[in-house]
Amino acid sequence: MIGTEPWSSTEDVERLLAGQQYIADPSLVMAIYLSGRLGKPLLVEGEPGCGKTEIAKALAAGTGGELIRLQCFEGLDARSALYEWDYARQLLTIRLHETRETPEALEREVFSERFLLKRPLLRALSDDSPHRPILLIDEVDRADEEFEGLLLEVLSDYQVTVPELGTIRAKQVPFVLITSNRTRDLSDALKRRCLYAYVDYPDLEKEVAILDKRLPELGDPFARKIASFVQRVRQDPELSKRPGVAETLDWAAALLDLDRTELSAETVATTLGFLVKDAQDLRYLREQRLEALLEK
Amino acid sequence: MLEGPQALAARLRSRLGGFCRFLRHRGFPVGIGLELDLGQAADVIRLWDREELRRASGATLARSPEDLRFVNDAFDLYWTTADPSPGPPSPTFDLTALAPPKRPGPTSPRTRRSGSEAERSPVAIPLGTYSAAAPSSGHSLRPVSPKDLRAVRHGARRFRRRLATLPGRRRAHSHGGSIDLRDTVRQSLRHGGEWVELRRERPQASRAEFVLLWDVSGSMREHESRFFALVHSLLSVSRRSRVFAFSTRLEEITAMVRRSGYRRATETVGHRIDRADGGTRIGHALAEFAEKYGAMLGPTSTLVLLSDGWDLGESGLVQEELAHLAHRTGCIVWITPYTRRPGFEPSVGALRAARRQIDLLLGPEDFESRWPLRPFPLSPTTRGG
Structure with missing residues (x-):
């Protein structure tokens, strides 16, 4: 059971992403291409703010498929991810029909699909729209390890077993993208079921290209200055949290909004909070490194 | 052709x-x-x-x-x-x-x-x-091979399961706790739709919270690559955990260790701890930890000390500080590189002073093998004996 993939070559994927202002490495393009062709989930790991979630958004916008997002968090369970019975309606129905129907008939009635509340995973499997849905399981490392067990059946066979109803199989295979910031190690069982891509910090040229695409008003020379500064900040081994592309874009947008066209010490010092989000890092850069970073 | x-x-x-x-x-x-x-x-x-x-x-x-x-x-x-x-x-x-x-x-x-x-x-x-253990930079911290790292991660998972104190995702029937509507409906149906009782459930403990205190002084230098693999693995299997490196001073390095990729973390941490040469004063490090970060400890947290026990400070202070910390944590584990050496006894300065407060005394080998943890037997008068 392999879905109808919207691409037939890696160039198609590259074009599709570029059309949504997303610049991807060839290895990421290959992983997305294979994921679509083989019908396997794609696990994307990488630093925070490097565009992992954006991949799903770009794919959804580019293919016309519905983006179904499951944001993971500690304590996430089947009720929030797969399905839940509408208990209030079930109790009400039991009360209304208890005198007219046998317990067996009543059980069949209240455990029918009518009383099933579909959560993102089940919704993605039930989707029968003409375009493949994009299922984004975001920041899976935030969920408990036990939650990964829940995903196994969904990701390997694209089916969910509801004890009261039986097995629900996918009408079409969704494109599944799982992201992780690597705050903990994922289980081998989950990794085995996925293809893998790693999104690293972009190099200078790629970051300039991203700025040019997303904020063309900056102009190439200023975009290059911003990207060069960010690259130097990232190389500082003393920083505990390095800025991602999202921070670069935030900072560049702020500079644009302030009508700045040069990176002066005063401009950088007052806007550095857009780029660096850790109090100690911010103090360290402002007090000890700013001049050196600007001089280079 | x-x-x-x-x-x-x-x-x-x-x-x-x-x-x-x-x-x-x-x-x-x-x-x-x-x-x-x-x-x-x-x-x-x-x-x-x-x-x-x-x-x-x-x-x-x-x-x-x-x-x-x-x-x-x-x-x-x-x-x-x-x-x-x-x-x-x-x-x-x-x-x-x-x-x-x-x-x-x-x-x-x-x-x-x-x-x-x-x-x-x-x-x-x-x-x-090609060697996975090839040096990455000038410092002495080296990445262990992927195979060894995988083994240590398995060991870290076993360790986490054994010391789980925090509620996990699985829930079990209990007399107190939140109402289990699903079970209540089922119970009701079993009695022809009559609402017999409210069923309740509680989450089961399956997660752990570690606070790691890693000795990076000169005497631990030959073991530091092995211990860093363990530190990295423990952090990667428990998202709530934090790690502090200490020698003559104490420093939190959680963000550095969590940085993407074991190799990158090895480089960053190696760069940082390179300056931490010389001896260590474990008692002072514990006192500094208790003063600055003591508030983060609780009955669900496990304090893990990774040290050989060689200490230049006063052993009385180690005993005093550990006794103080023992009241604030659920469990204290000491991991030392020498437990499997013939004739080993926890008799080195700080370890001797600390043995009364320790619940488990382990070696890195416990995490590297596929066997269950084999804690070093402590005497019955100790906390873990």
Whole structure:
């Protein structure tokens, strides 16, 4: 059971992403291409703010498929991810029909699909729209390890077993993208079921290209200055949290909004909070490194 | 004679199994499932395009940035071109470079090839050049091999399960706790729709919270790569955990350790702890920890000390501070590199002073083997005895 993939070559994927202002490495393009062709989930790991979630958004916008997002968090369970019975309606129905129907008939009635509340995973499997849905399981490392067990059946066979109803199989295979910031190690069982891509910090040229695409008003020379500064900040081994592309874009947008066209010490010092989000890092850069970073 | 792309693709496909065997031979786990994935990927890519095959190999076989690097290095070794030119690499395959690595044995047909053929085969490449344990920079902290790291991670998971104190996702029936509507409905149906009782449930403990205090002083230098693999693994299996490095001063390094990738974290942390030479005063480090971060401890947290116990400070202070911390934590674990040495006794300065407060005394070997934890037996008068 392999879905109808919207691409037939890696160039198609590259074009599709570029059309949504997303610049991807060839290895990421290959992983997305294979994921679509083989019908396997794609696990994307990488630093925070490097565009992992954006991949799903770009794919959804580019293919016309519905983006179904499951944001993971500690304590996430089947009720929030797969399905839940509408208990209030079930109790009400039991009360209304208890005198007219046998317990067996009543059980069949209240455990029918009518009383099933579909959560993102089940919704993605039930989707029968003409375009493949994009299922984004975001920041899976935030969920408990036990939650990964829940995903196994969904990701390997694209089916969910509801004890009261039986097995629900996918009408079409969704494109599944799982992201992780690597705050903990994922289980081998989950990794085995996925293809893998790693999104690293972009190099200078790629970051300039991203700025040019997303904020063309900056102009190439200023975009290059911003990207060069960010690259130097990232190389500082003393920083505990390095800025991602999202921070670069935030900072560049702020500079644009302030009508700045040069990176002066005063401009950088007052806007550095857009780029660096850790109090100690911010103090360290402002007090000890700013001049050196600007001089280079 | 030149081959067409289809014939070349067929020949390359037949070599994919050899590439997987080559990876396994070098300690990289490629199961049948991954091998099939690579085979399926080969059906939908332009197999004769070297870079496409490289990327497809990475996407199907790797599961971490370290794996990606390993697969890429192995790819270059296995699918090597025979006569590398100084310019950029050829985008397509050199057909003379398709042979798998040579296996020893006088009867191997490969040994009967002509000299020029032998020179052009991958056998001529020094296959031992890649090492996962190769130094990454000037400091002494080195990454352990992927195989060793995997073993330590398994051990860290076992350790976490044993010391779980925090509520997990699984819930169990209980007399108190929140109302279990699902079970209540089922119970009601069993009695013909009559609402008999409200069923209740509570989450079961399956998660742990570690606070790691890692001794990075001079006496621990020879063990630091091994201990860092353990620190990294413990942090990667428990998201709530934090780690502090101490020698003559105490410093939190959680963010650095959590940085993407074990290798990158090794480089960053190695750079940071390089300055932490000289001796250590464990008692003072514990006092500083208690003062600055004591508030983060609670009955659900486990304090893990990774140290050989050599101490330049007062042992009375160690005892005092650990006793103080023992009241604030659920459990204290000490991991020392010497528990498996013949005749070992926890009699070194700080360890001797601390033994009354320790619940478990372990060695790094407990995490590296597949066996259950074998704590060093403490005397009955100690907390863990």
